[in-house]
Amino acid sequence: MTDFVLVAGARLSASAWDEVAAELRAAGHRPRPLTLSGLAEKRGVPAGQQTHVRDVVEEVERLDLREVVLVGHSYAGVPVGQAAARIGDRLARVVFVDSEVPVDGESFLSGWESDHIREAVAEHDGFWPPAPADHFAGQGLTDEQIARIIDRSCPHPGATLTEPAVLTRPLSELPATYVKCRLDDEEPPPVVAELVKSGHWELVEIDTGHWPMFSRPAELAGILAGLGPASPS
Template structure:
């Protein structure tokens, strides 16, 4: 039996496929197949940024990767906001997915938007709105330090790549009504260096059906 796998890695808010550059070689060195798509309006696709980009737009981005690359038996990983995206994609392409992995991510729920899942997030985004530049539908990017990055070289590298986030990606509720997708194997990886996670992963520990791990920064 082959021990290699196919991974699709979905980035979070303000990032792009570029954020996996240090992870991808490690997986490929072990013989795994790895895809790191960039969601519409972000990263190298920032030229496609527009007002009507929402959660559905990004879900469709991932579905297209699966269909055009003819991917099956995939381990689909979502970081942060990417948890919303992989949850939505799993509704439509359940049969192509082997496992969902939520990497310090939103735990997607039926009828809930990202704003609904994290108390106070909408108010933070309102404060970061770019309405003074006439773009109330955009939220300015966070700083690298907000993501726990401390290495000076990494900060420079990230500052050159982080971009604003379309508002409607976070206010659109996710529809999850496919009973088969609920049966998919699921893992949660909680990054614990920042104390209690805003994603509240502890609530899944008592639910059952989750493979739960905690990750600390290497020293």
């Protein structure tokens, strides 16, 4: 039995993991979906990126989790990766699901052509608004799945996108799995390709788009369940 702390990407909360969590429970595991500060039911909580890092670390400590697998999707890979470096021997593995990974001193938006995101945040009182339906086209999603994503989406605190990452340990030292969703882009980001060479990282591919918790929840849950705890070498 494995504890999984599941953190969805920007504009999504713990509810994004409902189907994956059900599959993991059925397989005898303990999923712990987490809503980050400033989102959904935590909308009133001021949040920067380091707030989100603390959210993950504090959840692990609050539940006194050991041999925990941290899972970060999309944006959440940035705070989850930092949290993984901070929880010491509580960590079994960190899983990045088609996500960004933290780079010390850089923000989630570093290296992006991000003017449109910054403008949207400025126009919506400091929040990145939920995406329209056409944003999810070509990602292996049915109309019903797109409707569920939109229904579960919420404004995302803009400060979390621009605050820089602070790494307390090189990511290359962490036991990690990167799940690449091939419909989104067939190749992982260059920084991930380099980390895979470290020997502590593995690359897993899934033939779906950027939101596999909606398009392929059973397959994603099977990948997670198959990882199991793994101690750093």
